[in-house]
Amino acid sequence: xxxxxxxxxxxxxxxxxxxxxxxxxxxxxxxxxxxxxxxxxxxxxxxxxxxxxxxxxxxxxxxxxx
Numbered sequence: 001x002x003x004x005x006x007x008x009x010x011x012x013x014x015x016x017x018x019x020x021x022x023x024x025x026x027x028x029x030x031x032x033x034x035x036x037x038x039x040x041x042x043x044x045x046x047x048x049x050x051x052x053x054x055x056x057x058x059x060x061x062x063x064x065x066x
Contacts, residue, residue: 008062011055018044018051 022044028037 008055008058011051011058015048015051015055018048 022041025034025037025040025044028034029041
């Protein structure tokens, strides 16, 4: 596996971990109205957005070099 593929895998793993870790806060916000949990969800979604964009860019660059 190349370094690029390793980075991609790490980003994907990070994305999945953030989503898994956010499930409880998501539940707390939408069922209990816990506003602090909502803030944590929003923060996590921003991290997901950033990682997803980095992964998307990497995929596109790899595709263009093939």
